[in-house]
Amino acid sequence: MAEINQPMYILRDDTERFQGNQALRMNILASQILASIVRTTLGPKGMDKMLVDKMGDVVVTNDGATILQEMDITHPAAKMLVEIARKQEHVVGDGTTTVVIIAGELLKKAQELYEDGTAIPTILMGYRLAVAKALDILFNISTDARDKDTLFGIAKTAMTGKGSDYAKDELAELLVQAVMKVEAGEEVDKKLIKIHRINGGSVEDSEIVDGIFIDQGRARDSMPKEIHDAKIALMKYPLELKDLDNAKVDLTDSLQMQAFLDSEQETLKDIADKIIDSGCNVLFCQKGIDDVVQHHLSKAGIMAFKRVKNTDVKRIMKATGAELITNIEDLTAEVLGKAGYIHEEKVFDQILTFIEECEDPKASSILIRGSTRHISSEIERAMEDALGVVAATVEDGKVVFGGGAPEIEIARQLRAYANSISGREQLAVIAFAESLEIVPRTLSENAGLNTIDLLVELRASHEDNINMGLDVFEGKIVDMKEFGVIEPQRVKKQAIQAAQEACEMILRIDDLVAAAGALQKVDEDENLDHSGMPPAPGMGGMGAMGGMPPMM
Incomplete structure (x- = not known):
């Protein structure tokens, strides 16, 4: 048979294909852009995002899950991060921003290791060792608690920095009362708690109903309006x-x-x-x-x-x-x-x-009030997040203290663990530890504090007290246990696991094939600027986000 010297094509002429290093860089960069968008919303001093859809409806929020849901993201790697955020919201109800920024930082560190000559399989093996050790450390530093005071602290922490911040004590009390009405042993059916918002009035007018309510009226006006x-x-x-x-x-x-x-x-x-x-x-x-x-x-x-x-x-x-x-x-x-x-x-x-006036109601309802639709919507989202973490605490009975304390402690112990590992996997474990520190670093940056000095002080404080965290209001390192900043263990566990899983999935991709126009080419020489905002329009790669024009 004669030798065939002409090229053979198995894909359409208009198909786009990116291979090897180029595909890896594109996917990592798209993930970093997404992480940078939600990063500024983290913590009590986080900023809000205004999202406008094609119909002109406006959503103002700093809730990571809502932001990612409203954005029209097209890049497949970025969609993977959106998916882990949805999973975080479904499993726990909070921590969506945390899981995205940790995943983005893990990918950034992986790219640095890869460019320094560490093979992707070696990085992935190191990350697997690190996540297993991190979860073991998390379990050891957790505290057993599901009493009312702990639940109150959990709810307050979840609502801090959101539209309900100035009334978080009152709202947290309402939520804890509602949860305690429906809990059955160590189980909470969140569907039995109705959170309903009404535009008009102030947040302080919000109340828990003595019984329940439904948001509809009688079938006919001639029917009785009340029944004893x-x-x-x-x-x-x-x-x-x-x-x-x-x-x-x-x-x-x-x-x-x-x-x-x-x-x-x-x-x-x-x-x-x-x-x-x-x-x-x-x-x-x-x-x-x-x-x-x-x-x-x-x-x-x-x-x-x-x-x-x-x-x-x-x-x-x-x-x-x-x-x-x-x-x-x-x-x-x-x-x-x-x-x-x-x-x-x-x-x-x-x-x-x-x-x-029900004899023993095993269901509850909370009526949320707000002066405008945007305010009441944000309060409702904050209450939904708080409900998820309070329910997780009741079910698991395990909590950690916030303010970046768990991430700093896990990172500190991971560095010590890395010394016991031979080979280049050690570098990946250290990179994993550094990636977790993105949480306290972001809390500090969003509060406008001196990040470098505070991180050094925070690491040093953990030699004596693992509960030391960042008070973003005073710019000091304090004992989070005494400060009352509490988070469920499940939020941290799910965030660390999901971030590593998404990172591994993206790093294993070495070939990207897409229909023409499905992707915008990413310039390999572009990087995120220091403001945390997406680069200029030449970056591309994310597609149309919420119908918004490219950011200049």
């Missing part, structure tokens, strides 16, 4: 006739038509009579309620609600003891729940229904 000594029926059964749009009914004269309509009316009246006969005076239905049924229920003095959300139904069950009925034939007095008082109220511009 409520007997509650919960139904998944639709209280209406089946849809006949696709059915065929042959009617030969008007009498048959009237008989058909009368039969429908009678069927609907029978449904209403069964509800009335059960003895209930309040009905919550997950499905629709026919107008005829509503009419009969209203005449009987029954307060009814239709199309109630599944999460609300679950909380009503826990609060009142009602059983969810899927067949109307099963509706009897034995399955009804009880509440002392149910009433509908208009709070500012929203209709709410309050279910109060």
Whole structure:
């Protein structure tokens, strides 16, 4: 056979491909850009981001999860960091900014080692050794605690630096009360706690409801607006006739038509009579309620609600003891729940229904107030984060003290551990230790403090006390245990693990193939500037972020 000397193409002409060192640099740089965007939001002195979508809606927040969710990121490596942030939010509810900036720093250190001649597999092996040792150190420096004071400190720490900062004591107290109502041993079902925001009023007007509430009103205005000594029926059964749009009914004269309509009316009246006969005076239905049924229920003095959300139904069950009925034939007095008082109220511009004076409610609700939509939204996000970390503390019973103390202590012990390792893996372990220090360094930078001097002082203080951390308000090194800055062990554990996993996934990529236009070319000679902001438009690589123009 004759030798073929012409090139063979297996990809489309317009396909972009980056190999080896170029692909690695592109992926690391894209990850660093993303980390630099959220880095300035970390800590009590962190700044906010304003995000504007294509419809013109504005979100002002310093919540890492919200920022990453709202940004329209296209670079695949950056998307991996967004994914670990989502995982952090799902597992713990907080620490999304921390996990992204640690991953970005790990990649930066890995690139430095690689350019100095250390092979990628060696770096990855060193990182694996480091993360295993770091988690062991984290476990040893953690403290057992799940008492009310600890939960209060956890909630306050989670809300510090966010829109709720000036009212964090009051909000933390509300949250801890709500969690303690629903906790079952060492388990907290966060779905049983409803956090609802209303625009109008001040943050200090926020309150925990004596019972629960749902954000909807009665099915019909003629129904009672309040019920004392409520007997509650919960139904998944639709209280209406089946849809006949696709059915065929042959009617030969008007009498048959009237008989058909009368039969429908009678069927609907029978449904209403069964509800009335059960003895209930309040009905919550997950499905629709026919107008005829509503009419009969209203005449009987029954307060009814239709199309109630599944999460609300679950909380009503826990609060009142009602059983969810899927067949109307099963509706009897034995399955009804009880509440002392149910009433509908208009709070500012929203209709709410309050279910109060429950005997032993295992569900709770918090009503968040804020003067504007942006303020109330940010407070709601802060409360959701705090709920996640408080629930994690109740479930795990393990906490550490914040202010950068855990990261500094883990880094200190990792350096000592690195001396026991031979080969270039030792360099990777040291790089991992230095990467963890990005957390206290960022806290200091965001507060405008002398970062170098404080880091040196912080490292030295850990020779005597592992709880020493950075007080960004006073610019001093203090005992975080006495200062009351507490974080769940789970937040740190998940952040360290997830950051290393994402870093390893990105470092193992040596070939990037993309459809034309899917990526913007990254200039290998470009680097992040010292402000922590993305470089000039020539950087590219992130695609359109939230529809915003390139930053100059």
